[in-house]
Amino acid sequence: MDGAAVRGREKLACDVAVVGSGPAGASAARVLARAGARVIVFEEGPFARFRDFPSDGFTAMAKFYRDMGASVLMGNAPMPFLQGRAVGGGSVINGAISWRLPRDVYDEWVLNDPAIGDAIPWDEIDAATDEIEKDLNVLPTDDAVAGPNNLLMAKGAEALGLEHRRISRYTRGCRGLGRCLQGCPEGNRLSMDLTYLADACAHGARVLSSVEVGGILVRDGRAAGIVGRASGGGTVTCEAGRAVVLAASAVQTPVLLMKNGLRHGPVGLGFQGHPGTSMIGWFGDPVRVWTGATQGHEVTGMRKEGLKFEALGYDIAVAAARLKSAGRAFAEEIRALDHWAAWGACVRAKGRGRVGAGFGRASVRFSLLPEDVFRLRRGVRVLGEMMLAAGAEFVTPGVHGWHDKVAQRAVMARFEEEGPLDPRAYTMVLTHMFGTCRMGADPSKGVVRPDFRHHAVDGLYVADSSVFPTNTGVNPQTSIMALATICGRRIAAGTGQ
Ligand SMILES: Cc1cc2nc3c(=O)[nH]c(=O)nc-3n(C[C@H](O)[C@H](O)[C@H](O)COP(=O)(O)OP(=O)(O)OC[C@H]3O[C@@H](n4cnc5c(N)ncnc54)[C@H](O)[C@@H]3O)c2cc1C
Numbered sequence: 001m002d003g004a005a006v007r008g009r010e011k012l013a014c015d016v017a018v019v020g021s022g023p024a025g026a027s028a029a030r031v032l033a034r035a036g037a038r039v040i041v042f043e044e045g046p047f048a049r050f051r052d053f054p055s056d057g058f059t060a061m062a063k064f065y066r067d068m069g070a071s072v073l074m075g076n077a078p079m080p081f082l083q084g085r086a087v088g089g090g091s092v093i094n095g096a097i098s099w100r101l102p103r104d105v106y107d108e109w110v111l112n113d114p115a116i117g118d119a120i121p122w123d124e125i126d127a128a129t130d131e132i133e134k135d136l137n138v139l140p141t142d143d144a145v146a147g148p149n150n151l152l153m154a155k156g157a158e159a160l161g162l163e164h165r166r167i168s169r170y171t172r173g174c175r176g177l178g179r180c181l182q183g184c185p186e187g188n189r190l191s192m193d194l195t196y197l198a199d200a201c202a203h204g205a206r207v208l209s210s211v212e213v214g215g216i217l218v219r220d221g222r223a224a225g226i227v228g229r230a231s232g233g234g235t236v237t238c239e240a241g242r243a244v245v246l247a248a249s250a251v252q253t254p255v256l257l258m259k260n261g262l263r264h265g266p267v268g269l270g271f272q273g274h275p276g277t278s279m280i281g282w283f284g285d286p287v288r289v290w291t292g293a294t295q296g297h298e299v300t301g302m303r304k305e306g307l308k309f310e311a312l313g314y315d316i317a318v319a320a321a322r323l324k325s326a327g328r329a330f331a332e333e334i335r336a337l338d339h340w341a342a343w344g345a346c347v348r349a350k351g352r353g354r355v356g357a358g359f360g361r362a363s364v365r366f367s368l369l370p371e372d373v374f375r376l377r378r379g380v381r382v383l384g385e386m387m388l389a390a391g392a393e394f395v396t397p398g399v400h401g402w403h404d405k406v407a408q409r410a411v412m413a414r415f416e417e418e419g420p421l422d423p424r425a426y427t428m429v430l431t432h433m434f435g436t437c438r439m440g441a442d443p444s445k446g447v448v449r450p451d452f453r454h455h456a457v458d459g460l461y462v463a464d465s466s467v468f469p470t471n472t473g474v475n476p477q478t479s480i481m482a483l484a485t486i487c488g489r490r491i492a493a494g495t496g497q
């Protein structure tokens with residue numbers, strides 16, 4: 001159903017109303033629909049058929065990213081944070097990288113709050129992840145579609161003796177068109193709209209697109225439904241007999257709670273993310289970052305230090321935006337655009353921020369800690385050294401106040417001591433968000449219980465990465481899906497209702 005067609009007052013009823021159709025909402029909805037519940041999923045963004053995904057990055061951002069990709073978080077290093085806003089959420093515009101929840105991250109959570117281990121046993125996460133990997137055909141990127149940007153990263157990592165591998169992705173029949181971040185034009189990336197939401201619908205669920213949920217109905221201390229505003233101008237009220245599941249992301253879920261006066265526990269506090277910085281390097285032979293698997297290779301050897309490196313495919317227009325000269329020099333750089341490689345470093349930052357809901361809109365405050373900046377500096381150094389070791393003639397680190405171009409590894413190696421400590425000097429973007437409605441047995445420390453139930457309102461659940469006690473240091477979609485699947489199972493089993 002398309003909310004663009006809803007102009008009057010639409011009244012609906014279901015067993016479970018799910019807010020948000022990204023990996024979290026789709027996973028919970030699927031389990032519940034398969035268990036026989038009448039499920040309706042409400043999604044603020046539009047539904048897109050894969051043939052409609054545009055080839056240029058800026059049009060894709062305007063259509064399928066929140067705030068046209070221009071959301072910015074404030075703190076000691078203001079940076080954009082990117083989120084999908086479409087049926088399928090971030091899964092329709094992301095890099096398709098799949099990582100299992102690392103066991104060491106889970107162990108940290110359980111050490112801190114043993115009730116999490118009792119409510120969500122590791123074996124259940126492990127088994128749910130096996131199923132997700134099977135359903136989404138998660139396999140290492142095929143060499144045939146990797147393309148030079150990814151292959152060069154393997155060469156650089158090998159030269160530095162760092163553990164590396166082809167990225168495992170949820171694709172089928174990927175032809176290396178390099179358009180994941182705009183939406184795969186052939187439906188080869190197995191996003192939620194094509195998989196778990198379709199499966200939920202095959203089991204009776206409905207998805208209502210272009211409806212922004214603003215109200216959570218609570219009666220006698222129990223969640224009773226939702227109220228939403230359709231893009232067509234109408235309103236939608238849905239009574240939910242069994243549960244309301246919030247899966248609107250770690251930024252929008254706390255905003256929804258706060259907007260409805262549900263300020264119990266540390267709601268909005270404890271925001272964590274993975275700030276990422278990128279570097280470009282110039283190679284003698286063409287690389288064409290806009291071709292090949294968008295993100296097909298990663299360096300995993302420094303994960304336990306809180307650093308992960310990934311090859312980054314860009315649309316040609318986005319790649320050009322990275323160049324900083326003007327006039328004739330800019331024309332020269334554009335002419336040689338196909339010679340640039342682009343890779344990123346992702347930092348497991350220890351800093352915690354907060355999400356606010358001033359005027360009903362999300363605002364995010366987040367600052368890097370000094371130790372995060374040291375980690376970032378190390379990441380930039382390794383990225384540069386790796387690119388030069390892979391054969392780059394020079395790299396541009398993109399760090400204000402430092403060398404614009406570096407051609408020698410020895411110079412790049414000095415970055416770890418010489419690089420700026422002011423985080424504003426770095427070019428960063430954040431795409432993974434966590435921790436704003438943390439789970440915890442103690443109601444003063446958790447917004448939801450370790451079984452995803454809200455501490456203060458019965459029948460209200462949070463299924464997205466808001467509930468994660470910390471960030472994970474790896475790409476989160478698969479762990480979000482595993483936990484949301486378990487959340488759906490708990491609701492289906494009726495535990496704690
Ligand atoms: C460019 C980019 C690349 C990424 N690459 C990867 C990757 O390769 N691998 C990986 O693991 N992760 C990646 N991520 C992160 C990953 O996509 C997210 O972690 C994941 O999508 C989060 O899932 P979610 O269901 O919690 O939230 P989302 O995917 O954000 O879905 C939430 C949905 O809820 C909707 N919504 C919000 N508020 C409301 C409301 N009030 N009413 C109705 N609907 C609402 C939103 O429009 C959205 O569609 C990437 C993210 C981006 C932006």
Ligand code: SF4
Pocket residue numbers: 096171173174175176177178179180181183184185186187188189292293294
């Ligand atoms: S790399 Fe290209 S073909 Fe492969 S999934 Fe991404 S957009 Fe689709």
